[in-house]
Amino acid sequence: MKLFSAEQIYAADKFTIAKQNITSDELMERSAVQIFNWMHLRMQGAPVKIHLFCGIGNNGGDGIALARHLQEHGYNIAVYVVNYSTKRSKDFLINLDRLKDRKIWPNFMDSDGEFPEIGADDIIVDAIFGIGLNRPPAKWVGKLIDHFHASKAFILSVDIPSGLYMNQVPEQKDAVVRANFVLSFQTPKLVFFLPETGIYIDQWEVLDIGLDMEFLTAEETDYELIGKSEVLPMYVPRTKFSHKGTHGHVLLVGGSYGKIGAVTLASVAALKIGSGLVTSYVPACGYTILQTALPEAMVLTDGETAITSIDYTIKPSAIGIGMGMGTETQTIQAFATFLKSNSLPLVIDADGLNMLASNMELCSFLSKQTVLTPHEGELERLVGKWEDDFDKLAKVKALSKKFDCIVVIKGAHTITVYHDKGFVNTTGNPGMATAGCGDVLSGIITGLIAQGYESLKAAIFGVFLHGKSADLQIESKGYQALLASDVVEGLGTAYLDLFKLPEKPPQQEAESQE
Ligand SMILES: NC(=O)C1=CN([C@@H]2O[C@H](COP(=O)(O)OP(=O)(O)OC[C@H]3O[C@@H](n4cnc5c(N)ncnc54)[C@H](OP(=O)(O)O)[C@@H]3O)[C@@H](O)[C@H]2O)[C@H](O)CC1
Numbered sequence: 377m378k379l380f381s382a383e384q385i386y387a388a389d390k391f392t393i394a395k396q397n398i399t400s401d402e403l404m405e406r407s408a409v410q411i412f413n414w415m416h417l418r419m420q421g422a423p424v425k426i427h428l429f430c431g432i433g434n435n436g437g438d439g440i441a442l443a444r445h446l447q448e449h450g451y452n453i454a455v456y457v458v459n460y461s462t463k464r465s466k467d468f469l470i471n472l473d474r475l476k477d478r479k480i481w482p483n484f485m486d487s488d489g490e491f492p493e494i495g496a497d498d499i500i501v502d503a504i505f506g507i508g509l510n511r512p513p514a515k516w517v518g519k520l521i522d523h524f525h526a527s528k529a530f531i532l533s534v535d536i537p538s539g540l541y542m543n544q545v546p547e548q549k550d551a552v553v554r555a556n557f558v559l560s561f562q563t564p565k566l567v568f569f570l571p572e573t574g575i576y577i578d579q580w581e582v583l584d585i586g587l588d589m590e591f592l593t594a595e596e597t598d599y600e601l602i603g604k605s606e607v608l609p610m611y612v613p614r615t616k617f618s619h620k621g622t623h624g625h626v627l628l629v630g631g632s633y634g635k636i637g638a639v640t641l642a643s644v645a646a647l648k649i650g651s652g653l654v655t656s657y658v659p660a661c662g663y664t665i666l667q668t669a670l671p672e673a674m675v676l677t678d679g680e681t682a683i684t685s686i687d688y689t690i691k692p693s694a695i696g697i698g699m700g701m702g703t704e705t706q707t708i709q710a711f712a713t714f715l716k717s718n719s720l721p722l723v724i725d726a727d728g729l730n731m732l733a734s735n736m737e738l739c740s741f742l743s744k745q746t747v748l749t750p751h752e753g754e755l756e757r758l759v760g761k762w763e764d765d766f767d768k769l770a771k772v773k774a775l776s777k778k779f780d781c782i783v784v785i786k787g788a789h790t791i792t793v794y795h796d797k798g799f800v801n802t803t804g805n806p807g808m809a810t811a812g813c814g815d816v817l818s819g820i821i822t823g824l825i826a827q828g829y830e831s832l833k834a835a836i837f838g839v840f841l842h843g844k845s846a847d848l849q850i851e852s853k854g855y856q857a858l859l860a861s862d863v864v865e866g867l868g869t870a871y872l873d874l875f876k877l878p879e880k881p882p883q884q885e886a887e888s889q890e
């Protein structure tokens with residue numbers, strides 16, 4: 377799913393209005409009706425108090441139009457106009473008049489004089505600011521937002537939590553609504569998925585307001601949200617006459633005394649994701665461990681407790697390097713020599729990234745579209761400190777373009793960056809914050825590349841399957857007990873889940889059984 381910018385959404389509005397020959401007010405009405413239907417389906421007329429806080433722009437207009445529909449269906453509402461500016465939008469005013477025609481008089485608020493009482497069991501509809509926020513909210517609006525939070529009421533934000541920008545992090549962290557639920561029009565927003573801004577959103581859902589599909593399809597976006605529909609077309613099925621030689625040969629280079637587990641996890645993940653053959657290249661201290669833990673793998677050794685040179689005669693189809701490898705001087709030399717002569721598809725993780733970061737000149741030797749899989753600490757060593765999430769993304773894009781590499785920024789929503797484009801993952805959970813999960817991911821991505829997936833697709837698909845496996849495993853294991861090896865274990869079901877149809881709603885299910 378594409379993640380559109382504010383400019384693109386405004387352009388889509390304009391295009392849709394012209395093409396469908398509707399007014400902007402009609403488009404606002406569609407938005408309001410969609411929100412109303414969503415709420416009505418869940419609330420079924422419940423007499424819960426609903427406080428609608430509406431700004432004076434089109435986000436506020438949505439709120440005002442929603443208030444009319446709620447009132448017409450007998451809901452218990454209170455409407456407030458958060459009068460932060462005198463520049464009221466045309467469609468806001470049209471809807472304000474419609475409300476007044478129905479004898480509903482909003483409370484106009486333009487300072488922190490007195491805020492209404494809000495009960496913990498009430499609902500707040502947050503329609504103060506939408507995607508048009510372009511400067512910090514006034515102090516009193518910040519206080520009003522504090523008042524929302526203090527009430528403990530459920531907060532439903534219209535389109536985007538008020539106070540969040542579309543393309544930068546907020547200056548005042550307190551002046552942003554912490555939404556329990558966001559109903560976002562047509563497209564989720566990138567800020568829902570970034571660590572500094574995603575914290576303001578518990579859950580979100582997209583409402584289709586019928587923006588022109590032709591326009592949306594043609595528009596290129598800087599970011600894409602990756603779900604099942606995006607990865608399914610990437611999947612390459614096995615053919616009847618294929619054999620282990622057809623499914624690639626992975627070489628994993630890493631490990632040092634006390635850290636052989638890292639290569640072991642990557643190796644088993646590479647096998648489980650479907651590579652035909654896996655060779656693990658480890659210091660001699662890892663030989664027995666690997667041969668015992670993973671009889672399916674072949675093992676090559678070098679040095680006693682750390683890797684001192686990387687020499688092999690096998691012909692791998694993809695190489696993963698760095699997990700548990702250490703950064704001893706001899707290891708760094710071996711790594712440098714290897715990079716200078718290697719032209720095979722490559723994945724670099726963990727200590728491989730640390731060695732790269734302390735010898736950035738080596739980046740010019742990376743084979744094309746090398747995949748780097750840093751966590752935040754490793755990334756900072758590679759690109760330097762960033763000011764905020766947007767600066768981080770800009771720095772990563774610059775690195776990717778400079779060295780033609782793919783950077784997998786690991787996090788709650790892992791973002792795979794290639795040149796100017798970012799792919800935001802939707803699977804995974806906090807149970808994955810556990811030792812070895814990164815090693816598993818590097819094994820998965822290397823294993824997919826070895827099977828013939830292009831490196832970028834392997835990174836995007838691999839990140840998805842890694843998270844999906846953990847999501848499926850969590851159902852029986854819980855967050856705390858999830859281990860990296862459970863994530864490896866679940867890879868088979870993660871593949872199978874790609875082909876599971878979504879569950880039908882109960883009514884359809886009954887009909888299909890008749
Ligand atoms: N296609 C869709 O998704 C549709 C979305 N709709 C809704 O429209 C909003 C966007 O509406 P817009 O009027 O452009 O913007 P806002 O409502 O967010 O803001 C209104 C104006 O407020 C001014 N502004 C910005 N920041 C501040 C601030 N800190 N303090 C005071 N005022 C501020 C700004 O105007 P200026 O000229 O003063 O700069 C904003 O324009 C979208 O989110 C949806 O909810 C439509 O209903 C249908 C289509």
Ligand SMILES: [K+]
Pocket residue numbers: 435502503504505506533534535536537538
């Ligand atoms: K809002």
